[in-house]
Amino acid sequence: MKRNISLFLSSFVFSYVIYIFLVNPFSPALNLVELLAGIGISALSAWTVFRIFPITLKIMSPRRLLHSIRYIPWFLYKMIKANLEIAVLVLNPKLPIKPAILKGTTSLKNKESQLLLTSSITLTPGTLTIDTEDDEVTIHYVKTDIKKPEDVEKQTLKPFENFIMRMTE
Numbered sequence: 001m002k003r004n005i006s007l008f009l010s011s012f013v014f015s016y017v018i019y020i021f022l023v024n025p026f027s028p029a030l031n032l033v034e035l036l037a038g039i040g041i042s043a044l045s046a047w048t049v050f051r052i053f054p055i056t057l058k059i060m061s062p063r064r065l066l067h068s069i070r071y072i073p074w075f076l077y078k079m080i081k082a083n084l085e086i087a088v089l090v091l092n093p094k095l096p097i098k099p100a101i102l103k104g105t106t107s108l109k110n111k112e113s114q115l116l117l118t119s120s121i122t123l124t125p126g127t128l129t130i131d132t133e134d135d136e137v138t139i140h141y142v143k144t145d146i147k148k149p150e151d152v153e154k155q156t157l158k159p160f161e162n163f164i165m166r167m168t169e
Contacts, residue, residue: 007050008046008047008050011045011046011049011050012042012043012046013042014046015041015042015045015046015049016038016039016042019038019041019042020038023038063166064166064167064168067163067166067167068167070163071163071164071167074163075120075123075163078124078159079123079124079125082124082125082126082127083125085125085126085143086125086126086142089126089142089143096143097142097143098141098143098144098145099140099141099142099143100140100141100144100146101130101138101139101140101141102138102139102141102144102146102149102152103136103137103138103139103149103152104136104137104139104149104152104153104156104157105135105136105137105149105153105157106135106136106137106153106157106161107135107157107161107165108135108161108164108165108168109135110168112168113164113165113168114132114135114137116164116167116168117137117157117160117161117164118132118137120160120164121137121139121156121157121160125142126141126142126143127139127140127141127142127156128140137152137157139152139156
């Protein structure tokens with residue numbers, strides 16, 4: 001029971017810190033309404049996450065947190081790069097797209113890890129995760145030269161998996 005309370009409280013504190021940062025990180029003083037709203041929103045989000053996801057103490061490890069922090073700028077770089085590539089593609093009058101739907105096998109076994117992988121792929125412009133079944137991932141590409149499943153794994157899945165595996169498994 002104590003473990004459940006500490007997990008809930010750590011989720012609440014984490015949510016509240018993010019809320020304060022998003023509301024107004026540069027303000028020296030937040031007003032009472034913002035602080036109370038933050039408490040309510042953080043409590044609700046912590047309760048929701050706590051009820052839906054099987055949270056354990058291993059998620060809270062500093063090593064995993066460090067890898068998560070390293071993942072964010074890397075992912076933002078990949079997302080910006082993909083946005084620019086899609087913008088160039090769309091602005092080209094010839095619209096040189098080469099759409100393809102390809103399958104690859106992920107090495108991630110944990111369902112939460114696979115969810116993070118497929119969400120990351122989908123959030124990167126030009127790719128969309130269509131389906132996952134066991135450890136097989138089906139991806140739609142707007143433009144690709146990839147032909148074989150091994151290349152899907154090497155070029156698309158592995159870069160994300162290297163970060164996600166350290167964060168979640």
